[in-house]
Amino acid sequence: MTSPPPGQLETVVTAAEGPVEIGPTTRLPARREDVELHTPDGLRLVGELALPPERDPVATLVTLHPLPTHGGYMDSHVFLKASWRLPALADVAVLRFNLRGVTSPRGTSEGRFDSARGEANDVAAALAYAEDHELPHVAVLGWSFGTDLALMHARAPVVERLVLLSPPLRFSTDDDLAFWAGDGRDVLALVPEHDDYLQPAEARRRFAAVPQAQVVGVDDAKHLWVGEPHVRTVLDRVVAAVVPGAGPLPTSWDGPYERVTTRVRRG
Template sequence: MEIRAATVLPARREPIELHTADDLTLVGELALPADRPPVATLVTLHPLPTHGGFMDSHLYKKAANRLPALADLAVLRFNTRGTSSERGTSGGAFDRGEGERYDVAAALEYAEFHDLPKVWVVGWSFGTELALKWAHDPLVQGAILLSPPLHRATDDDLDAWAAFGRPLTALVPEFDDYLRPEEARKRFARVPQAEVVGVDGAKHLWVGEPYVRIVLDEIVKRVNPAAYPLPTEV
């Protein structure tokens, strides 16, 4: 069977709640391999909720639908404060990336408390800003940034990640609306351990199955290289 956009592969999928230090409840889902423990974990941070971003944004939904089965990964998705999806609405209200520090911390605390292995943070657009600003946690193995705009995240945040020392990969679309590969390489040069991967033909939202496959492959290449490249049929 060819893996297509709507393919959902077997996994254990559990509704979860996260509890923040400022007393909010956030809704989410944890997807795990169906019959074995995960070898690593993706904590996903979604795009801007005021522009339609949420835990079901298509790259993350497809990651949860495929990667537990294809790459033995746990995929944790959740709605940041004030964000809604089919799973429900998280408490609180959008706070322009500031109060969301507690949301990131709650997701990482959940992963730690539940003994999820080798945690990598994956941010997309607004989620990359949250990763750069708030994911400096000893639990975090590294971060993968999809379409980083570098709006809210400043040079100071990049310098802080450089000092943090964990791997950082930025996947930057050739035709991104906010930051394109050449400029991204200049901005991320402040982070010695950063790798910028330009993706020919891609746009900010990674629409189209070929680009979804590139993104998921690049994630797996770093998080569980033994499963790279991902199969296109099962």
């Protein structure tokens, strides 16, 4: 791999040994592998699967990232930190991938943004991958635009539940909510108090159409879940949903890990 040109961000990975407080730059051990997903309409999507370092996973998160036209991609920070922490702390597998037309350091997925229509094929490809690789107890974890994709397209039998972060209910419709109401699978929505699009009171009103849906308002949080306390709240809630009885997650680690930082390359 060639070095980035001067002025471009580069990632620096440093091996380290605990004990350490888990923070934004802490990447815990996992079996990480680059994956390719193949959509029903013939596109190749790039992603990564992170598995527990020494054991089989007890549950799986298939992540659907925020709106690509507003900077969403597979490395959006909550999903990146989920992949860095949950395999080691909770034995949870995390599948992240770039939706069609989206670029990250992992690469670029083929195709182009299609306003939640063509992305139905991307969701299908990710769920088929999880099923084909016998990943257990699949939950779809959507964030923002990804929550619309989950509500609209994550209906395959392999999916056991939806976990929705900052759902705007922008592309999804009342008909999509009606599907989940009739379907009966668990739906958990984590809604920031100061969300830019849908705040807890309105979210409870909208999701009342889905009797089994649980809407949890998160005090002081915003749509992007910036800040380590909010990331910990999200990951604790996610793990509790997909691994009943688990959590809260440890906040420290005593063992080998990696410190991952970014910097502007000079010279």
